[in-house]
Amino acid sequence: MKVYNSLTKKIEEFKPVDKNRVKMYTCGVTTYDDCHIGHGRSLYIFDVxxxxxxxxxxxxxxxxxxxxxxxKIINRAREIGIGWKELSDRYIAGYKNDLKNLELMPAVFEPRATENIQEMIESVEKLIEKGYAYQTETGVYFQVRKMKGYGSLSGQKIDDMKDAVRINPDEKKKDPLDFALWKKSSDDEPGWMSPWGRGRPGWHIECSVMSQKYLKRDTLDIHGGGRDLIFPHHENECAQSIGLSGKKLANYWLHHGLLTIEGRKMSKSLGNFVTLSEIFKKYQANVLKIFYLQAHYSSSIDFSWEKMEEAKKAYGHIAILKDKLDNYLKDQGACAGKKLKAEVKLYLQEFNQAMDDDFNTSRGLAALFELISQANRKLAGDDKNKKDFLLSCRQVLGTISAIFGFTFSQNKISGITEKEINSLIAQRNQCRKNKQFQEADKIRGQLLDKGIILEDSKEGTIWRRK
Ligand SMILES: [Zn+2]
Structure with a gap:
């Protein structure tokens, strides 16, 4: 399996420290606003x-x-005139709701920065002891020139960085590039007691501390995040972690590309901000997932509502085939343990090859759609051995869908059970046999009202959801 490592800027063979176990950390959200579809991409792509x-x-x-x-949380709370904690809790609740709607696998740990303040204080003390950090009147700062190799993740020389960072107004800092590990708080700002007075942690130290605490290892296998976080956030995480443990923070750095809206940056001032909750009012998560999968994770992706409509159509092909297969194979049970037919296995192999190639999801998705066309052709034809072939298709469809996180539970039928559907189909077939076509059409209409579409073929009638 090969991945593009932003640290070495090379495609590399992926080898975790422990043979069978991967320790993976990604930077999560800052809870000061609603999650938008750019956050959704980040959350989803690392889930895949x-x-x-x-x-x-x-x-x-x-x-x-x-x-x-x-x-950002403190400033936003001031703007609207509520407490920072109230604001943060409000957006944490919104974030959790978005996670639920996205139907992602839960993280093993999802720590909050404020639950780990003590460990952050201890790390800052350690960095001071080791001579990497110093205190001023405004806080504690990391002295970047003390860290050999600072800038290697973002590929910059330290002397070229001056323009790239927002200059902190603290003139007591030894170098404008030095970044805050601990900020002293004024009386109206949130704060925790520390050896340097009441204050709060800087953003970068949060991730260095939480990744190592919860993954219990100095060097992680994978650290992920958006491309926009490489500098200064990830560069600073690297510097802190080397300062603390003497070892690099992660062996592989995976960065996803950014999301634009119809060619433009998404921003509130442009009025083109699309939140996840807005998406879920119109589409199920599977549709958004198809949209994300179409681009390689490291490329940028451009959103438009037309593309969502295309994704919806594309997802429809998957859902329809799933229904048809379930219906056609309903007496077959699961075929777990049964060997995949060689001609179907090819699609899974192509999918695996695509994903082994730095998680090439668009190629993986193409393999899935080829499988779908093949399965549809088989379903429509009258090949005697088609059942075995279709059983294999259903299994491969299930495997790929699970990796892409498609959930079919969202296609629930309202107000009718599968048993009732099948019994109505049997009644209708009886009517057709007796040439009571009006009756038969009535039943078809009745099912259509419930969102069930019937398709008649030589071998009988199968149904699918609208
Ligand atoms: Zn982070």
Whole structure:
């Protein structure tokens, strides 16, 4: 399996430290606003990567944090005139709701920054002791020039960075590039007691501390996040962690590309901000997932409502085939343990090859759609051995759908059970036999009202959801 490692800027063979176990950390949300579809991409793409690693047989220890204390939270709370905690709790609740709607696998740990303040204080003390950090009147700062190799993740030389960082107004800092590990709080700001007075942690130290605490290892296998986090956030995480343990923070850094809306940056001021909850009012999560999968995770992706409509159509092909197969094979039970037919296995192999190639989801998706066309052709034809072939199709469809996190529970039929559907179909067939076509059409209409579409073929009638 090969991955593009942003640390070395190379495609590399993926080898975790422990043969069968992967320790993976991704930077989560800062809870000061609603989650938008850019956050959704980040959450989903790492979910797919994790699921694929599990499919390959790894146990994945997956940690994703919540930044619930940050200047953005404090400032926003001031703007609307509520407490920072109230604001943060409100958006944590919204975030949890979005996670539920996205139907992602839960992280093994999802720590909040404010639950780990003591460990952050201890780490800052350690960095001071080791000579990497110093205190001023405004806080504690990491001295970047003390860290050999600072800038290697973002591929910059330290002397070229000056323009890239927002200059902190603290003139007591030894270098404008030095970043805050601990910020002293004024009386109206949130704060925790520390050796440097009442204050709060800087953003970067949160991730260095939580990743190592919850994954119990100095060097993780995978650290993930958005491309926009490489500098300064991830660069600073790297510097802190080397300062603390003497070892690098992660062997592989995976960065996803950013999301634009119809070619433009998403921003509130442009009025083109699309939140996840807005999406879920119109589409089920599977449709959004198809949209995300169409681009390689490391590329940027451009959103439009037309593309969502296309994704909806594409997802429809998957859902329809799933229904048809379930219906056609209903007496077959699961075929777990049964060997896959060689000609169907090819599609799974193509899918695996695509995903082994730095998680190429668009190629993986193409393999799935080829399988779907093939299965539809078989269903319509009258090949004698089609049952075995279709059983294999159903199994491969299930495997790929599980890795892409498609959930078919969302296609629930309202107000009718499968048993009732089948009994109505039997009644209708009886009517057709007796040439009571009006009666038969009435039953078809009755089912259509419940969202069930019937398709008649030589071998009988199968149904699917609208
Ligand atoms: Zn982070």
């Amino acid at each position: 990567i994790r699921r694929y690693l599990e499919h390959k047989g790894f146990q994945v220890d997956f940690v994703r944090n919540i930044t619930d204390i940050d200047d």
